[in-house]
Amino acid sequence: MTDVSSTPESPWLRRATVDLGAYRANLRHLREVVAPAELMAVVKADGYGHGATAVAAAAVEAGVTWLGALELANAHELRASGIGDSVSILAWQFASTETFERAVAERIDLGISSLAQLEAVARAVASVAEALAPDAAAAPIDAPALVHLNVDTGLHRDGVLVGEWDALVSRAIELRDAGILRLRGVYSHLAEASDDEDTESAETLTEAIGRAEGLGARFERRHLTASSAGLERPELRLDMVRMGANTYGIPVTDGVTAADRGLVPVMTLSARIARVKRIAAGTGVSYDYTYRAPRDTTVALVPIGYADGLSRRSQHGVTVALRGKRYPIVGRVAMDQFLIDVGDDPVEAGDEATLFGPGTRGELTVGEWADLIGTIGEEIVSGLGPRIPRVYV
Incomplete structure (x- = not known):
C-alpha cells in the first residue's frame, strides 16, 4: 500500500489510518507475554491490509527479529525496503515451478513442505555458488539455504505427511552435511479445532522431531503456535510463536476483546x-x-x-x-x-x-x-x- 499523508485541507473521501505506535506497543506487549519464546510478526497479505513495508519497519523498531511473509515476492519486497539480513524473513508458500536463487542470495528463510521443494532449493544453492565463484566445485558455498522443515500435523494445508517425513529429513541431513543448507527450524500449524486435537497435533510434531533427531537432524528453532494458541496454550509455544492478528489488535478468540488482551486495534x-x-x-x-x-x-x-x-x-x-x-x-x-x-x-x-x-x-x-x-x-x-x-x- 502507498503511504499517503493527508491534511485537513486535503480533500479525501475514505481512508484507513494505521497507528504504528499502537502496533509497536502491541508487539512489545506480546513479546513479553510469550517470552522466553521469540515472536515472529506475520506481515503477509500486505500486513493484513495495513501495509507490509510500513508495519515491518515498525516491527523491527519494536525489537522484532523475525517476520513472516508467506510468499517470496513479499519477502523480496521487505528486503528491498531496507530490512537487512539481521532480521529473518520466513516464506513458505511457493509455486510448483518456484526457483530459489534470489531467496538464497537474500538470506530468506524457506519453509519446506516437500522433497521436490527441497531439491529445488539445493539446485538454487548450486546456482548461487556457481555465480559466486567460477570454479563452484572447489569453492565453498558462502550462502547455504536457510530451511525450516514443515510437517503436517493435521491442518492438511502445507507440510509433508508424516509417512514421508523420514525421507525429507534424511535428504535434508545430506544437504546440510554438504554445506548446502542450514536446518534453521522445524514447524507445523494447528487447526485450532479443539484443545484435544491441538494437543494431538503438538504430540505429532514432538514425535516427528524425535524421529528427525534420531536420524541426525538438529533444529535451531521449533515453532507451532499462532495468535490464538500462542496466548492460550503457553506449553505449546516452543522456541517461537508466529503472530499476525493479535499484533494488529484483532483478538481471535470468541468473546475476547483487544483490551482483554492488553492490545489496541491498529x-x-x-x-x-x-x-x-x-x-x-x-x-x-x-x-x-x-x-x-x-x-x-x-x-x-x-x-x-x-x-x-x-x-x-x-x-x-x-x-x-x-x-x-x-x-x-x-x-x-x-x-x-x-x-x-x-x-x-x-x-x-x-x-x-x-x-x-x-x-x-x-x-x-x-x-x-x-x-x-x-x-x-x-x-x-x-x-x-x-x-x-x-x-x-
Whole structure:
C-alpha cells in the first residue's frame, strides 16, 4: 500500500489510518507475554491490509527479529525496503515451478513442505555458488539455504505427511552435511479445532522431531503456535510463536476483546459524509428497498462499498460513529457507498464517519464489526481495497 499523508485541507473521501505506535506497543506487549519464546510478526497479505513495508519497519523498531511473509515476492519486497539480513524473513508458500536463487542470495528463510521443494532449493544453492565463484566445485558455498522443515500435523494445508517425513529429513541431513543448507527450524500449524486435537497435533510434531533427531537432524528453532494458541496454550509455544492478528489488535478468540488482551486495534477506517438527504416516512432506500424509513428522517451517504472490501452483509445492527454517536447502516451496501439513518441529528456533508477503530470515540472495533456480520476481523482488514489510502501516524 502507498503511504499517503493527508491534511485537513486535503480533500479525501475514505481512508484507513494505521497507528504504528499502537502496533509497536502491541508487539512489545506480546513479546513479553510469550517470552522466553521469540515472536515472529506475520506481515503477509500486505500486513493484513495495513501495509507490509510500513508495519515491518515498525516491527523491527519494536525489537522484532523475525517476520513472516508467506510468499517470496513479499519477502523480496521487505528486503528491498531496507530490512537487512539481521532480521529473518520466513516464506513458505511457493509455486510448483518456484526457483530459489534470489531467496538464497537474500538470506530468506524457506519453509519446506516437500522433497521436490527441497531439491529445488539445493539446485538454487548450486546456482548461487556457481555465480559466486567460477570454479563452484572447489569453492565453498558462502550462502547455504536457510530451511525450516514443515510437517503436517493435521491442518492438511502445507507440510509433508508424516509417512514421508523420514525421507525429507534424511535428504535434508545430506544437504546440510554438504554445506548446502542450514536446518534453521522445524514447524507445523494447528487447526485450532479443539484443545484435544491441538494437543494431538503438538504430540505429532514432538514425535516427528524425535524421529528427525534420531536420524541426525538438529533444529535451531521449533515453532507451532499462532495468535490464538500462542496466548492460550503457553506449553505449546516452543522456541517461537508466529503472530499476525493479535499484533494488529484483532483478538481471535470468541468473546475476547483487544483490551482483554492488553492490545489496541491498529487500524481506523473512516469516510467523509458525501451528502445528506431528508426523506419521508415509508421511503425505501438503496437497492431492493430492504429498509424503509419508519418516520421522517435524514439519511447520510458514506462513500465506501463492496468495491472497497466492505461486506454486503454490513447491515442489521452494524453502526457507524459520527460526532460521537452511533448510527445504523440502512439498506443494501452498494459497490461504492452505503447509507446511515441519522434521524433528526445535525449532520453535514464533510463530517467524518468512523466505521471501526480502537473504540475510544464511540465507534465499533473491527472485532465487533466482524461479530455482527459473522466473520473475523482479519477478513475485514485484509480485504480492504486500494481505493482506500493507508495513512500512517
